[in-house]
Amino acid sequence: MAAMAALGLARVALHRNGARLVRAAVTTTAQRSVAHFTFVPEPEPAQYGPTQKMNLFQSITSALDNILAKDPTARKERVFNTPLCEQGIVGFGIGIAVTGATAIAEIQFADYIFPAFDQIVNEAAKYRYRSGNLFDCGSLTIRAPWGCVGHGSLYHSQSPEAFFSHIPGVKVVIPRSPIQAKGLLLSCIEDKNPCIFFEPKILYRAAVEQVPVEAYQIPLSQAEVLEEGNDVTLVAWGTQVHVMREVASMAQEKLGVSCEVIDLRTILPWDAETVCKSVAKTGRLLISHEAPVTGGFAAEISSTVQEECFLNLEAPISRVCGYDTPFPHIFEPFYIPDKWKCFDAVRKMINY
Numbered sequence: 422m423a424a425m426a427a428l429g430l431a432r433v434a435l436h437r438n439g440a441r442l443v444r445a446a447v448t449t450t451a452q453r454s455v456a457h458f459t460f461v462p463e464p465e466p467a468q469y470g471p472t473q474k475m476n477l478f479q480s481i482t483s484a485l486d487n488i489l490a491k492d493p494t495a496r497k498e499r500v501f502n503t504p505l506c507e508q509g510i511v512g513f514g515i516g517i518a519v520t521g522a523t524a525i526a527e528i529q530f531a532d533y534i535f536p537a538f539d540q541i542v543n544e545a546a547k548y549r550y551r552s553g554n555l556f557d558c559g560s561l562t563i564r565a566p567w568g569c570v571g572h573g574s575l576y577h578s579q580s581p582e583a584f585f586s587h588i589p590g591v592k593v594v595i596p597r598s599p600i601q602a603k604g605l606l607l608s609c610i611e612d613k614n615p616c617i618f619f620e621p622k623i624l625y626r627a628a629v630e631q632v633p634v635e636a637y638q639i640p641l642s643q644a645e646v647l648e649e650g651n652d653v654t655l656v657a658w659g660t661q662v663h664v665m666r667e668v669a670s671m672a673q674e675k676l677g678v679s680c681e682v683i684d685l686r687t688i689l690p691w692d693a694e695t696v697c698k699s700v701a702k703t704g705r706l707l708i709s710h711e712a713p714v715t716g717g718f719a720a721e722i723s724s725t726v727q728e729e730c731f732l733n734l735e736a737p738i739s740r741v742c743g744y745d746t747p748f749p750h751i752f753e754p755f756y757i758p759d760k761w762k763c764f765d766a767v768r769k770m771i772n773y
Contacts, residue, residue, distance in 0.1 A: 456571065456623065457759045458663040462630045463600060469633035478625040480599035480632045481564075484606045485525065487636035511537035511563060515545050518558035523610060531565035531619055532579045545615040546590030559613035562606070567595065567619035568660050568711055569757055574750035577622075580659075580712035580743070585617055586689045586721065592616045592641060593688040595659040599630045604639030605686065612641060621660040644692035646699065650681035653767055654699040656708045656722060658685040661758065665709060668763040675764075678771055688718055696722060697729045704735035705770045709758045714742035736773035739766040 465472050475483060489499065503510050507528055514526035528534045534541075541563070549557035569578040585593050592614050596602040602620065609616035647662070648669055655665040662684045669680035681699050685691055700706045706726055708719035719740040726738060741758040749756050 456627065457754065457757050458660065458667060460598075460624065460628045460663055461666070462628075463598060465631035466600060466633060469637040470635045471633070472631040473634050474629060475599050475632040476624075476626050477596075477599045477602050477620065477628045480603040480630075481606060481620065483632065483634065484603040484610075484636070488523070488525075488607065488610050491636075507533055507535075507537040508540055511540040511545065514561050514563070515540060515548070515558045518561040518615075519548070519556060521560070523560040523562075525562045525564060525610065528563060528565040530573075530577050530622065531567040531581055532576050534563075534565055534581060537563075538584070541585070541591065541615075541617070542588050546588045548590075548615075550590060557613070558615055560610075561615045562609045563615070563617045564606075565617070565619055566622035566625070568621045568623060569748065569753060570623045572750065572753070573622075573748070574753075575747040578711075578748040578753070580619075580710065582619060582658075582688050582710075583712055583716055583718045583721075586691075586718050588689075590615065591689065593619070594641060594686065595619045595621070595688060596686065597621070597659055597662040597684050598624070598628055599632050601639060601684075601686070603632055604637050605641070607636055608638040608641050611638065616641075619659070623660055639686075642687045642690045642692055644686055644695040645684045646681060646695065647684055648680065648682040650679035650703065652679045652703055653705040653707060653770060654681045654683065654696070654703045655763075655767075656683045656685060656696055656706065657710065658688065659711075661709050661711060664758070664760050664763060667760045668767060671760065671764050672767050676768060676771060678767060680767065685722075691718075691722070693722075693725050693729070697726055700726050700730045701733045704733055705739075706734075707739045707741065707763065707766050707770065709741040709763050711743050711757060713745045714740055715745050717742050736770040739770055741766050 510526050514524035517524040545558050568580050582593055594605050594609055596605045606618055609618050657665045665682050669682050672678040672680050708722050710717055710719055719742055723738045741763045
């Protein structure tokens with residue numbers, strides 16, 4: 422590690438083979454099944470300069486290009502494949518970050534992040550604390566494709582964000598779109614804490630927007646109110662945000678119900694203030710995520726809102742999530758919390 426620092430490798434990106442598999446899998450999805458949501462591009466942002474048409478994986482690549490270009494000692498050897506050992510990938514990234522360099526470690530897929538769990542939980546998250554702030558590995562960002570993809574089954578469709586929400590010392594971020602992905606990833610890389618950046622794999626090619634070419638940042642731990650409403654608050658992150666936006670349209674059209682849609686964006690530390698402010702106004706809350714319902718992050722949000730907004734609630738808080746089973750293959754359409762399940766939950770809350 423010291424040798425790398427001496428060579429001036431201020432920015433290091435760790436990669437391993439597998440990206441082609443993700444892209445092929447996402448391409449096949451369009452042929453084999455219909456997505457359970459519709460991606461609607463957001464308006465072209467004007468505040469960050471010229472834009473270019475990009476899908477989600479291109480926006481992530483653009484972010485990496487921007488961060489590498491900032492380093493005057495940039496050299497080709499900084500981007501390289503590693504052995505297929507997740508514990509080694511993260512452990513190597515921690516060591517590089519401790520020297521003061523910036524490490525971007527890629528785990529393909531998020532389902533395979535578990536062999537590195539000890540490195541993340543007991544080393545990366547606690548490095549600053551155990552040294553009394555003498556040392557840290559805050560320049561470490563761990564990227565991983567995340568969530569269902571249409572046919573990924575039990576080993577390629579998991580959403581493990583809740584595991585890491587219990588770990589003080591790391592930040593957990595999940596974007597919903599190409600514009601968000603680039604800005605949030607750059608914020609993670611610049612943040613002085615270890616960050617886990619989960620990328621919705623089904624959006625890699627399916628989501629296309631006009632993304633700023635130059636570097637820009639979107640603040641971490643700030644949820645975004647995408648649609649304002651008065652009757653029900655809908656909270657989600659990643660792919661599920663697009664499901665909730667469709668639910669909001671359905672609720673308005675079929676029930677005359679006004680829904681406020683919130684993208685949490687950062688799971689840890691999460692923006693409780695924005696969510697509670699919305700629930701105090703609407704009196705109802707629906708949280709939805711693809712991960713299993715028991716112990717999912719929706720439970721933490723539900724508990725906090727119940728404590729802070731109890732007297733404002735007009736109906737029990739509702740969670741529409743995955744089932745407490747391994748992620749299925751051919752039965753994926755029955756497993757995922759689609760718009761019909763979420764719409765039914767909204768209808769029940771309104772009629773409570």
